[in-house]
Amino acid sequence: MNVSEEIKRLHELHLAGALSDAEFAQAKAKLLSNINLDKPDSTSGAGPSNDLVQEFNRLRRSRTDRWLGGVCGGLGRASGMEAWIWRLVFVLFTLTFGFGVVIYLLLWIFVPDEEIGITKHEY
Numbered sequence: 001m002n003v004s005e006e007i008k009r010l011h012e013l014h015l016a017g018a019l020s021d022a023e024f025a026q027a028k029a030k031l032l033s034n035i036n037l038d039k040p041d042s043t044s045g046a047g048p049s050n051d052l053v054q055e056f057n058r059l060r061r062s063r064t065d066r067w068l069g070g071v072c073g074g075l076g077r078a079s080g081m082e083a084w085i086w087r088l089v090f091v092l093f094t095l096t097f098g099f100g101v102v103i104y105l106l107l108w109i110f111v112p113d114e115e116i117g118i119t120k121h122e123y
Helices: 003-015 021-033 048-058 071-079 081-094 100-110
Strands: none
Touching: 003 021, 003 100, 071 081, 071 100
């Protein structure tokens, strides 16, 4: 169903009394605001999936909150959860399913270290 058909359906529901004026206006505004999310644009890439890619590209291993490689510290900073929770998740996945170590190692290899605010001085 395209946008015009959805707006038409909302209008029919509004005329039938299923939606109040405020509900109709809110639903229409929400529908129209989601149009840009559905269509990929030349500057942003692939739409909603681009957000996930951007978040993954911002992921960095922590240099300050680390036990081994800083993966859990980086995941904690990126997700807003405590790093010990991520450590517990990796231990539980290792003990129950056996692949927690593999995921940790892959993240350790492919996720870069965070940059410390050190600037190079030219002499």
